[in-house]
């Protein structure tokens with residue numbers, strides 16, 4: 219596992235830097251949401267901040283921040299702008315996942331590059347069955363060693379800024395045929411890492427970015443389609459078998475997504491309080507009949523803000539405590555089958571809360587929040603993305619329910 223031994227004193231300047239970067243993201247965020255493109259000016263600012271090297275161990279030139287440190291930085295940047303931060307979140311996810319699966323020698327090279335400011339992205343999901351579908355992307359072994367990748371990944375967040383790619387593909391025979399049986403396909407699926415060099419049109423050697431991203435929200439993530447047409451991965455770009463390897467480290471995905479939506483909750487509360495503490499309706503004739511209705515004195519608005527603040531506190535405790543539990547090895551108390559979904563609960567809980575809050579904020583603020591360009595309609599659209607990133611709530615419960623119902627001794631899992 220990556221050696222992440224940063225102290226809290228060492229972390230303080232990184233958090234201060236995250237606050238600065240968050241402010242910059244907050245300023246530029248609306249423009250890129252409106253223009254529906256990646257937030258290009260964020261690249262230089264994020265790279266220069268040194269925050270990309272936060273989780274890289276000191277022996278590879280990084281700061282050695284642990285998953286809680288990274289979670290705090292991600293949630294702080296997400297408070298400024300969740301869409302821009304979600305792009306850089308992919309970098310943290312892949313540093314955590316690939317870094318914990320690579321050999322010492324690979325880490326020295328790749329993490330060394332990250333420590334120097336390079337960015338990693340991870341297009342894994344395919345059209346047929348998202349993240350949990352076995353890869354249709356093929357890795358064809360080459361006579362001189364290494365593989366050529368062929369296929370398409372439909373969710374390539376951060377592709378427009380990344381220098382390093384990590385992805386999964388299924389190893390074929392020399393003619394490019396996928397294995398025949400399900401078990402053989404699982405065993406043949408591999409995680410790779412390689413250089414990601416494309417020109418200003420997104421075209422590289424055997425790889426290209428197709429700019430298709432046009433979604434309800436999270437516009438600035440630049441989640442483009444990545445085409446592989448003979449993209450070469452040398453022998454030393456093999457990291458591990460994918461499914462077996464990933465399961466031990468996928469908390470770097472779920473807890474980082476949880477941190478994004480925690481930061482979004484901070485922002486929803488902040489914006490709701492700022493708006494509702496000042497709003498006057500003047501003379502009203504409705505549920506409240508009065509010469510001047512100040513909304514901060516209206517019962518359901520007082521309750522609504524109290525409810526939001528409670529959800530923010532609960533999410534924060536759940537996300538940060540889950541990170542601490544992991545750091546302190548408490549995940550070993552669970553049955554191995556429950557480890558991943560139990561850690562993932564932090565994400566599904568935060569997702570439920572942010573979805574609730576973004577809707578509630580609009581109903582409390584009223585119709586003006588529905589107009590294009592207001593922060594509230596933006597947060598409502600962006601929060602919807604929380605339903606999809608792994609693990610989603612339905613799949614988490616399926617994992618847990620199936621295990622409990624089929625394993626007699628599991629009923630006492632505390």
Ligand SMILES: Cc1cc2nc3c(=O)[nH]c(=O)nc-3n(C[C@H](O)[C@H](O)[C@H](O)COP(=O)(O)OP(=O)(O)OC[C@H]3O[C@@H](n4cnc5c(N)ncnc54)[C@H](O)[C@@H]3O)c2cc1C
Pocket residue numbers: 308340341342343346347348349350351373374375376436439441603606607608610612613616
């Ligand atoms: C803003 C944004 C950015 C993203 N960026 C990236 C990225 O950079 N890299 C990347 O790899 N992905 C990325 N994704 C993709 C995302 O993580 C999901 O993989 C993708 O949304 C498709 O998977 P899905 O499970 O939602 O849908 P599908 O796989 O199509 O699932 C359809 C339905 O089947 C259910 N289902 C799926 N698999 C199973 C299963 N095994 N068991 C039981 N039920 C199942 C689902 O819950 C759902 O109800 C991004 C998504 C968003 C929204």
